Amino acid sequence: MAETPRALAENAHRALRPGERYEPYVPAHESPGEFTIKAVVFGIVFGILFGAANAYLGLRAGLTISTSIPVAVMTVAAFHALRRFGGNASILEANLSQTIGSASSSVASGVIFTLPALFLWGLEPRLLQMTLLAMAGGLLGVLFMIPLRRFLIQREHGNLPYPEGTACAHVLVANESGGRNARNVFIGLGAGAAWKALTSWVKVIPAEAHLKVPFLKKGELGMDLSPALFGVGYILGPRIATVMVGGGLLSSLIIIPLIAWWGEGRPPLYPETVLSISEMSAGQIWTRYVRYIGAGAVATAGIITLVKSLPVMIESFRIGARELRGRVGQGGPVDAGTGPETARDTDAAAGPAPRTERELPLKFVGLAICIVAAVLVLVPAPFAALDGPLQRLLAAACVIFFAFFFVTVASRIVGLVGVTSNPTSGMTIAALLGTAGVFLLMGWTDINGKAAALTVGCVVAIAASIAGDTSQDLKTGYLLGATPRNQQIGELVGVLTSATFVCLSVLLLAETFGFGSQELPAPQATLMKLVIDGVLDQSLPWGLVAIGVGIAIVIELFRIPSLPFAVGVYLPVATMTPIFLGGMLRLWLERSSKNEGQATERRDRGVLLGSGFVGGEGLLGVAIAGVAFWQGARPAGFGTGWLGPDWVVNVAGFVLFALFAAWFVRRVRA
Numbered sequence: 001m002a003e004t005p006r007a008l009a010e011n012a013h014r015a016l017r018p019g020e021r022y023e024p025y026v027p028a029h030e031s032p033g034e035f036t037i038k039a040v041v042f043g044i045v046f047g048i049l050f051g052a053a054n055a056y057l058g059l060r061a062g063l064t065i066s067t068s069i070p071v072a073v074m075t076v077a078a079f080h081a082l083r084r085f086g087g088n089a090s091i092l093e094a095n096l097s098q099t100i101g102s103a104s105s106s107v108a109s110g111v112i113f114t115l116p117a118l119f120l121w122g123l124e125p126r127l128l129q130m131t132l133l134a135m136a137g138g139l140l141g142v143l144f145m146i147p148l149r150r151f152l153i154q155r156e157h158g159n160l161p162y163p164e165g166t167a168c169a170h171v172l173v174a175n176e177s178g179g180r181n182a183r184n185v186f187i188g189l190g191a192g193a194a195w196k197a198l199t200s201w202v203k204v205i206p207a208e209a210h211l212k213v214p215f216l217k218k219g220e221l222g223m224d225l226s227p228a229l230f231g232v233g234y235i236l237g238p239r240i241a242t243v244m245v246g247g248g249l250l251s252s253l254i255i256i257p258l259i260a261w262w263g264e265g266r267p268p269l270y271p272e273t274v275l276s277i278s279e280m281s282a283g284q285i286w287t288r289y290v291r292y293i294g295a296g297a298v299a300t301a302g303i304i305t306l307v308k309s310l311p312v313m314i315e316s317f318r319i320g321a322r323e324l325r326g327r328v329g330q331g332g333p334v335d336a337g338t339g340p341e342t343a344r345d346t347d348a349a350a351g352p353a354p355r356t357e358r359e360l361p362l363k364f365v366g367l368a369i370c371i372v373a374a375v376l377v378l379v380p381a382p383f384a385a386l387d388g389p390l391q392r393l394l395a396a397a398c399v400i401f402f403a404f405f406f407v408t409v410a411s412r413i414v415g416l417v418g419v420t421s422n423p424t425s426g427m428t429i430a431a432l433l434g435t436a437g438v439f440l441l442m443g444w445t446d447i448n449g450k451a452a453a454l455t456v457g458c459v460v461a462i463a464a465s466i467a468g469d470t471s472q473d474l475k476t477g478y479l480l481g482a483t484p485r486n487q488q489i490g491e492l493v494g495v496l497t498s499a500t501f502v503c504l505s506v507l508l509l510a511e512t513f514g515f516g517s518q519e520l521p522a523p524q525a526t527l528m529k530l531v532i533d534g535v536l537d538q539s540l541p542w543g544l545v546a547i548g549v550g551i552a553i554v555i556e557l558f559r560i561p562s563l564p565f566a567v568g569v570y571l572p573v574a575t576m577t578p579i580f581l582g583g584m585l586r587l588w589l590e591r592s593s594k595n596e597g598q599a600t601e602r603r604d605r606g607v608l609l610g611s612g613f614v615g616g617e618g619l620l621g622v623a624i625a626g627v628a629f630w631q632g633a634r635p636a637g638f639g640t641g642w643l644g645p646d647w648v649v650n651v652a653g654f655v656l657f658a659l660f661a662a663w664f665v666r667r668v669r670a
Contacts, residue, residue, distance in 0.1 A: 007025075007173065008025055008169065008170070008173060008479055009022060009023050009024070009025075011158070012166075012169075012479055013158065013161070013166065014158045015157065015158030015159055016157060016158060022157060022478075024356060024478065024479060024480055024481030025091065025169075025173060025479065025480045025481050026090075026091065026092055026480060026481030026482075027481060028354040028355050028356040028357075028481065029354075029355075030481075031355060032090035032091075032092055032093075033089065033090050033092070033093050034090065034092040034093055034095075034096055034482065034483055034486050035096060035483075035486040035489070035490070036089075036093055036096075038079070038082070038089065038093070039075075039089070039093040039094070039096045039097045039100075040096075040097075040100060040490075040493065042075050042078050042079075042097045042101070043071075043075070043096065043097035043098065043099065043100025043101040043490065043493075043494065044100060044101075044493070044494070044497045044498075045101075046067075046071045046074055046075065046097070046098075046101040047071070047100055047101035047102070047103060047104035047494050047497065047498045048104065048497070048498055048501045049615065049619060050067040050070070050071060050101065050102075050104055050105060050615055051104025051105065051107060051108045051498045051501060051502045051505070052108075052501060052502065052505040052618065052619060052622045053614055053615045053616075053617070053618025053619050053621075053622070054067065054104070054105045054108040054109070054112075054614070054618065055108040055111065055112050055502050055505045055506055055509070055618070055622070056505070056509065056520075056617075056618035056619075056621040056622055057228055057232070057614055057617075057618050058108060058109060058112035058113070058524065059112050059116065059506070059509060059515065059520040059521075059522045059525075060226075060228075060519070060520055060521070060575075060621075061228075061229055061232065061523075061571065061575055061579075062521075062523035062524050062567060062570070062571060063232065063567070064105055064108060064109045064112075065105070065232060065235055065611065065614055066102070066105060066164050066469070066472075067101065067102050067104070067105045067611065067615075068098055068101075068102040068164060068165075068168045068469075068472065068473065068476070069098075069164075069167065069168050069171050069607065069608070069611065070185045070608060070611035070612065070615065071097070071098045071101035071102055072094060072095070072097075072098035072168055072171055072172050072175075073171060073175055073185055073608060074185050074186070075094045075097040075098055075101070076094050076172065076175045077175075077183070077185075077186070079093065079094060091172055091173070091480060092480060092481070092482050092483075094172055095172055095476060095477055095480050095482050095487075096482070096486055096487065096490050098168065098172075098473070098476075099473045099476075099477070099487050099490040099491060099494065100490045100491070100493050100494040100497075101494065102469055102473060102494070103138065103466060103469060103470075103490075103491050103494025103495050103498060104494060104498035104501075104502060105469065106138070106141070106462065106465040106466035106468070106469040107134050107137075107138050107462055107465075107466065107495060107498050107499055107502050108498075108502045109424065109461070109462070109465045110134070110137050110138075110424075110428075110458060110459075110461035110462025110463075110464075110465050110466075111130065111133075111134055111458065111462065111502055111503060111506055112506060112522070112524065112525065113424070113425070113428060113458075113461050113524040113525060113528065114428065114454055114455075114457050114458035114461055114524075114525055114528050115130055115133070115454070115455075115458055115503075115506065115525065116506070116510065116515040116522040116525035116526075117454050117522075117525040117526070117528050117529035117532070118451055118454060119510050119514075119515050120515055120516055120522070120525065120526060120529050121447060121450065121451065121529065123447070123451055125384070126381070126384075127500070127503055127504060127507060128381050129381045129382060129384050129455075130503035130506065130507070131499050131500045131503050132375070132379065132381050132382045133382050133455055133458050133459055133462075134458075134462060134495075134499035134502060134503055135495060135496060135499045136372050136375065136376060136382060136399070136459050136462075137403070137458060137459040137460065137461065137462025137463045137466070138462050138463070138466050138494075138495030138496075138499060139368065139372050139492065139495055139496075140369065140372055140399070140400075140403045140407070140459065140463045141403070141407055141462060141463035141464065141465065141466035141467040141470065142466060142467070142470050142488065142491045142492055142495065143365050143368050143369050143372075144369070144403060144404055144407040144408065144463065144467065145407055145411050145467045145470045145471060145474075146359065146360055146365050146488055147362060147365060148408065148411050148412075148471075149359060149474050149484060150357075150359075152411055152412055152415060152471060153471070153474050153475055153478045154357075154478065156415065157478070160412065160415030161415065162414065162415045162471065162472055162475035164414075164472045165471070165472035165473060165474070165475030165476040165479075166475060166476070166479065168472070168473075168476045169475075169476045169479040169480055171604075172476070172480065173480075184605055184608040184609045184612065184667075185608045185609075185611060185612045185615075186612065187609065187612060187667070188231070188608065188609040188610065188611060188612015188613045188615070188616060189612040189615050189616040189619075190612075190616060191227060191609075191612070191613060191616060191660075192227045192228060192231070192612060192613035192614065192615065192616025192617040192618075192620070193616035193617065193619060193620040194616075195225075195226075195227050195616075195617065195660065196227075196616065196617040196620040196621060196624075197620055199225065200620075200621065200624055201620075201624055205225070205652075205653065205656055206225065206649045206650070206652065206653040207224070207225060207226075208222055208223065208224050208225060208574055208653070209222065209223050209225060209649070209650040209651075209653035209654050209657075210222040210223075210574070210650060211650065213253065216253065216257050217257045217260040217261055218256055218257055218260040218280075218281070218282045218285065219252065219253055219256070219257050219282070220252060220256075220282045221252060221253075221573060221577070222252075222572065222573055222574030222577065223574055223577040223578060223653075223654070223657070224572075224574045224575050224577065224578055225578070225653050225656070225657045226578050226617065227613035227616070227617055227660065228613050228614045228616075228617035228618060229575060229578040229579050229582070230578040230579070230581060230582040230610070230613065230661070230664075231582060231609065231610025231611065231612070231613035231614050232579055232582065232610065232614065233578060233579035233580060233581060233582025233583040233584075233585075233586075233610075234582035234583065234585060234586045234606045234607065234609075234610040235582075235607050235610050235611065236579065236582075236583060237583055237586055237587075238583040238584055238586060238587035239583075240561070240564050240583070241579050241580045241582060241583025241584070242580060242583060242584075243560060243561050243564045243565050243568070244564045244565065244567060244568040244576050244579055244580070245568060245573070245576040245577060245579065245580035246560075246565055246568060247297075247564070247565040247566060247567065247568020247569040247570075247576070248568040248569070248571065248572070248573030248575070248576035248577070249568075249573060249576075250551075250568070250569055251286065251290050251293075251294065251568075251569050251572075251573060252282070252572075252573040255290055255293065255569075256282050256285050256286060256290060259277060259285055259289055259290070260277060260278075260280075260282075260285065262277075263276065263277025263278065264277070264278055265278065266278075270541055271288060271289075271292070271541050272288045272289075283572075286572060289544060290569075291526070291570065292530070292540065292541050292544035292545055292548070293544050293545070293547045293548040293551070293569065294548060294566065294569040294570025294571070295526070295527050295530045295545065295548060295570060296544065296545035296546065296547065296548025296549045296551075296552070297548035297549070297551045297552040297562075297565075297566035297569045297570065298425070298527055298548075298552075298563070298566040298567060298569075298570050299429055299527065299530075299531060299545075299548075299549075300548065300549045300552035300553065300562075300566070301552040301555075301556070301562035301563040301565070301566040302425045302426035302429045302563060303426055303429060303430070304426075304552065304553075304556055304562055304563075305425075305426045305562070305563050355483050356478075356481055356482070356483065356484070357484065358483055358484060358485045359484040359485045359488060360485055360488050360489070369400075373396050373399075373400055376392065376395070376396040376399060376459075377389055377392045377393050377396045378392075380392070382455065382459075383395045383396075383452050383455055383456075384451075385447075385448035385449070385451035385452045385455070386448065386452050391444075391452075394438070394442070395435075395452055395455070395456050398431075398434070398435045398438060398456050399456055399459045399460060402430075402431040402434065402435070402456075402460045403459065403460050403463040403464070406427045406431070406460060406463065406464040406467075407463050407464060407467040409427070409464075410424070410427065410464045410465075410467045410468045410471075411467045411468065411470070411471045412471075413468070414467075414468035414471050414472060415471060415475070424461060424464050424465050424468075425524065425527075425563070426563075427460070427461070427464045428457050428460060428461040428464070428528065429527075429528070429531055431456065431457050431460040431461070432453060432454070432456075432457040432528060432531050432532060432535075433531065433535060435453045435456045435457065436450075436453045436531070436532050436535035436536055437535065439452065439453050439536065440535060440536060445536045445537060449536060450532050450533070450536055453532050453536070454528060454529070454532060457528060466491070466495065469491075470488075470491050473487060473491065474487055474488075505622050505625075508622060508625040508626055508629055509621075509622065509625050511625070511629050512624070512625035512626075512628045512629055513625065521571070521572075523567075523570055523571055527570070548566070548569070551566070551569060552565075552566050578657075581661065582610065585606075585661065585664070585665060586603065586606060589602045589603075589606065589665065589668055589669065590602060590603060602668050602669065605667070605668050606664075606668045609664065609667060609668065
């Protein structure tokens with residue numbers, strides 16, 4: 001057998017010429033191990049770990065990260081370690097493992113963006129309900145995307161770059177010889193967990209540091225001393241990090257001081273009914289007033305992002321629907337080297353399809369979708385707030401309609417702009433507005449109607465999120481020469497195995513910290529709650545919301561990305577500061593590099609370290625919640641706390657975090 005090439009083919013990143021074929025890293029005529037027990041086990045384990053970590057990060061900062069690359073390099077390292085005991089593994093096994101593992105991040109995103117709102121309403125969903133909703137959304141997202149693979153991944157090769165999927169393929173190829181880069185992920189895991197233990201468990205390091213701004217009424221700057229947020233900033237890069245901190249500075253240095261100045265000497269102002277603005281701290285002003293301004297900005301920015309994407313969305317849906325009709329009517333494999341005008345099928349005389357074109361049949365996909373829909377209608381648990389099957393039928397119809405549309409759209413959009421730019425928030429808001437509007441017409445405006453609308457949005461959010469992840473994973477598999485059917489089954493396995501653990505993590509965090517708290521503000525879920533409240537009972541302070549709407553529109557007119565800026569307005573500036581620091585350090589490290597190769601090496605090393613920070617801090621946060629739940633105590637009871645006046649605590653926090661950042665820089669430059 002000819003030796004497998006050590007790099008991706010030259011045409012891995014460009015459109016194919018007429019008659020040209022893409023030859024994957026592992027050719028179709030080879031059949032190395034792929035869907036093996038160790039690949040599945042490692043994928044499930046890493047998926048559970050990063051799913052729990054992403055749930056914690058999302059509830060704290062309102063965003064999650066893609067875990068395909070860290071899971072991939074950790075898997076390669078684990079497989080390499082097994083070789084000492086006589087085991088061996090192929091690159092396709094590592095790819096399948098990261099396919100299973102990365103599914104958990106999308107499940108976590110949809111869950112934490114929506115379901116915590118039920119707790120904020122005073123409702124307490126059961127684990128069974130949350131798990132069924134998570135599974136339904138994940139399964140629908142994967143199933144609706146499967147018929148689009150041949151068009152989006154094969155026929156649009158080179159036209160749709162799928163940045164994360166392509167990057168993951170390069171990482172797997174580069175690490176096949178031993179997975180040395182995985183060391184940075186493991187070091188990051190340990191560093192993130194150690195810092196979290198010192199700040200939130202034994203409490204010898206402050207978790208935040210604040211600085212009052214002189215001559216500015218209630219002006220205050222702060223910094224969340226969080227390696228996870230620092231790592232997120234490095235992953236996002238300098239541009240988005242700068243835009244986000246700009247929104248935070250607008251809130252802390254302009255909006256809060258203006259409210260403090262305007263409210264001087266006035267009685268309590270709605271929505272506050274007890275304290276006057278003069279009696280409030282900067283944090284209380286943010287909670288009672290700025291949060292609504294930020295919510296208006298985020299909702300508007302999400303809708304603007306959605307509207308700007310409408311041409312692509314409509315075209316994507318039109319092309320996707322046409323492809324689905326063609327698949328249903330004709331079936332059969334696609335010739336990846338032919339253009340879109342040629343036949344999609346091969347006749348029976350051509351023999352079985354090549355390994356790299358075998359996928360789950362449409363009959364299975366259709367049957368599975370029908371089963372998911374039937375569970376949503378016939379089983380009371382998912383839509384527990386609705387009384388009978390007819391109401392659940394309407395809710396399930398909303399789920400299928402919005403999920404089908406947004407999965408078709410998201411699968412193509414992430415091919416153009418990547419997972420991080422996928423307007424999932426805007427799609428979820430649109431689904432919530434549509435569902436809440438239907439429920440308003442039906443007269444379902446009580447708390448049960450709100451809860452039901454939210455659960456519909458949860459399923460749609462997970463479906464749209466995991467469709468993007470599935471598309472990226474299938475792109476990785478296409479470049480490497482994976483078997484699509486194995487990857488599709490792997491995505492389904494990843495959804496089914498991670499859903500329970502992600503939801504269990506959310507329940508633990510809710511019981512221990514509570515949502516809407518300083519530790520876990522659950523910003524996205526709070527926003528979704530405000531959207532539903534606004535439609536069904538119109539109890540929002542619309543004046544404050546309108547200010548946020550105006551901010552988002554003005555920012556968009558200045559050609560600044562409105563969604564990350566609005567997120568900065570919506571979250572405390574202390575959350576944005578470490579993100580900004582991480583982004584600036586990435587800019588400096590890359591620009592100070594001697595050449596492009598060194599800049600790429602530093603970027604990749606920092607991204608892996610940052611991913612480890614997210615995983616380590618998130619996992620220990622969930623572990624602290626679990627210990628506290630088991631002991632029946634709040635985490636505040638752990639440790640003795642930092643001793644000394646506030647200024648000493650703040651200075652100590654800044655100094656220690658500066659030392660941490662210096663260690664990070666040294667590690668990346670090594």
